[in-house]
Amino acid sequence: MSRIVGIDLGTTNSLVAYMEGEFPRVIPDAEGHVLLPSVVAFTADGILVGEAAKRQLVRNPTQTIYSVKRFMGKGYEDVKEERRYFPFQILADHEVVRIRVDEREVTPPEVSALILKALKERAATSLGEPVTKAVITVPAYFNDSQRQATKDAGRIAGLDVQRIVNEPTAASLAYGLHRLKQGIVAVYDLGGGTFDISILRVKDGIFEVLATNGNTHLGGDDFDRALVDWLLADIRAHHGAHLGQDLEAMQELRLGAEAAKCRLSFEDRTVFTIPFPQHGFTYRREIQRSDVEALIEPLVQHTLGPCRLALADAGLGAEQIDEVVLVGGSTRVPLVKRRVQELFGKPPHSQLNPDEVVALGAAVQADILAGGITNMLLLDVTPLSLGIETLGGVMSVLIPRNTTIPTSAKELFTTSVDGQTVVDMHVLQGERELAKDNRSLARFELRGIDPMPAGMPRIEVTFLIDANGILQVHAKELRTGKAASIEVRPSYGLTDGEVEQMIEESFVHAEEDIASRLLIETRNEADTVVRATERALGQGSGLIAEDEATRIQEALAALKAVSDGDDREAIREATERLNHATLHLAEVLMDSALKAALASKRVTEALEKTE
Ligand code: AMP
16 A cells, blocks of 8 residues: 555645654755745746745735635636736636636646645655655535545656545644544634634544634734734834834835744743834834734634634533643744634643644544544535525525535425426535525536426435535436435535625524514415316306306415515415315315216226126
């Protein structure tokens, strides 16, 4: 069995790790660095990846691509707002994001592939053997196309991606929390630009993700920005210099601020010194840890809301969390540790390097797949509910949000129109009640159904999500056996912000959503009763008294008058009155149908006898 490495393909930094005996180890480059900056530069001398690319970022901003993970599996529409934050050129009019470098255009998976390739080569050099198989981690909220794009990146880099694993699951594995007999784990991941919280359940060596939440634009970079703003004001006050427009000075300040912030994680005070010869002064200032803590306190507080939401989603109180795991460089900040400890009421695990823990866990997962560890199963979770559109534009959920994957769900549907031979299947993702408010993932048709009265066909819809989070939808008409299916590979995915927004909106709109869903359902029921009554009146015209027919006609007209309106109660009452008015007619029709059936049976028997 060839070796499988574990890769943390991060927004800021990427790492590769492997299992050495019983313990996972990260693999350093020739200079001993384990973190590979997720930066790729296209220069006149060729392509640079990692530290070398990062170093020339200021000089070559338009040809140096960073944070490419934010663009994975997305279309231009998804990122057009974010585009202005990046100095490189993100192209319009494409379903898949493309980045312009020199004369060529590259896609995010291609850029990520260059990072993966560098890690692959690093591993091969260190291990002294070719590396062709990998496990790659992604955030738990990554949707189908983002996971797909990550797999594509692996393929482009010449890696056979054995599994896409959620980052929090990997982090828990690195801490060996599978050895817990039973427990609930919170994984708090605060990196450079993103924050994720995940709640996992561990039972008898099995991991299950109960809930995830986070903020895709919150992290250590925001701490740096807060400090830079404070420094700019201080420089203005002491030297009268306005450096905000000086790009080079700003870059120096940003790097200096980040370095000072990191030192202050281990020291109470530090001295910040930067010469600005072009402005004729050197800025020098002592900074206390407490100064920075005051600056970043609101940002740290900002991470606690999503933690509470995730707990609520998991149906748990903070006191029910047994273990807390810290991931991401920014969890080294003492204030962050304190606030996390206060929220969950216990000291978090922070023994392992928070930058390495995801890659280490990916290596453990790789070992499980390679057969080294046999008693463990990994389960992840769907970030948003999945379902199909049903009558009246309502979303019918098959797999609710935060369901553990792999998973499948089956439900029976039927037609709404007599003689319908084609059913349009519309696959949706999101938390809202109405189809139009959710994201459309795919449409396909189930054709060739035998014409039958409405409600007769039995259409079984199956949703299947594999261990990588890729969705397959099958539809089958059970009477005729006609089937259709589709693997859902949207041309581009949701933005993370959209996922958050959709979840947020579902809270905000919950009440009005339910009201409109109920209204639509009441209207659908009214339509069904109207159609059935009209059919029955046609069939039973000679079978009932004239005044009964008039009463039914009146009730029918009354329902038709309100059924398109918004007054649900009025529609419901009118439907009930019509139902009541037609009770006798229904009995008469049933009776005559029964008599007809008996008569035809007698005729058949008589015929049989004469034969
Ligand atoms: P990650 O995305 O997990 O690689 O985390 C990167 C972030 O962690 C950056 O914002 C770094 O500035 C921050 N970071 C790294 N080391 C430290 C430290 N010692 N103290 C505070 N922040 C740190």
